[in-house]
Amino acid sequence: MQNIVQKDGFSFAFNPLACSSCQGRCCTGESGYIYVNKSEIEKIAELLHMQVNEFTKQYLFKKGYKYSIKEIIFNDSHECIFYNRDSNGCKIYDARPLQCKTFPFWDYYKTRVDELSLECPGVITGKRDV
Ligand code: SF4
Ligand code: SF4
Structure with a gap:
């Protein structure tokens, strides 16, 4: 699947297409x-x-x-x-500052994926096939 972003060291992925309909929750x-x-x-x-x-x-x-x-x-x-x-x-x-550019791939969320999922609808957890 295209557009899905993954980063080494993170157990989740991110779909930037979600931003268009989430009304800036971050x-x-x-x-x-x-x-x-x-x-x-x-x-x-x-x-x-x-x-x-x-x-x-x-x-x-x-x-x-x-x-x-x-x-x-x-x-x-x-x-x-x-x-x-x-x-x-x-x-x-x-x-925009780096903090904004790098969201949701913050070290803070590496161990708080559940918390992140509640905030960001673009976050994809579980088994990924991208
Ligand atoms: S919370 Fe997630 S989906 Fe919504 S605008 Fe921010 S990065 Fe995009
Ligand atoms: S500066 Fe960062 S937090 Fe503020 S509106 Fe822009 S992206 Fe959102």
């Missing part, structure tokens, strides 16, 4: 942290034609020694401020 829902490093901050600021300082003040908050992207609350859902509900997409897609 960008919405429970509150979380969307970490961005210095180069990612610069890249997103550039995409938005903003100065880094201005971008940081408007869109980020400090969590320990790191920066995370702010959320907004919509109908009890904590949504990344860059989630576009109208288009079901990411407003900074071309500069």
Whole structure:
């Protein structure tokens, strides 16, 4: 089957086609942290034609020694401020942080596949024949 993504070390696979109908569950829902490093901050600021300082003040908050992207609350859902509900997409897609690019293949989920399956309908578990 085409389009199915697999990664070494992970017991599950992922079907990106699921994203078109899932309404951004990985960008919405429970509150979380969307970490961005210095180069990612610069890249997103550039995409938005903003100065880094201005971008940081408007869109980020400090969590320990790191920066995370702010959320907004919509109908009890904590949504990344860059989630576009109208288009079901990411407003900074071309500069989205690595954390977003690598989802759902996070080390955290290697031992929490059940938890991941509840969040991401694109996850394929069990015997794979792809
Ligand atoms: S939760 Fe999964 S299926 Fe939904 S948008 Fe995110 S990666 Fe795609
Ligand atoms: S930056 Fe984009 S992909 Fe990442 S959580 Fe926000 S809306 Fe989703």
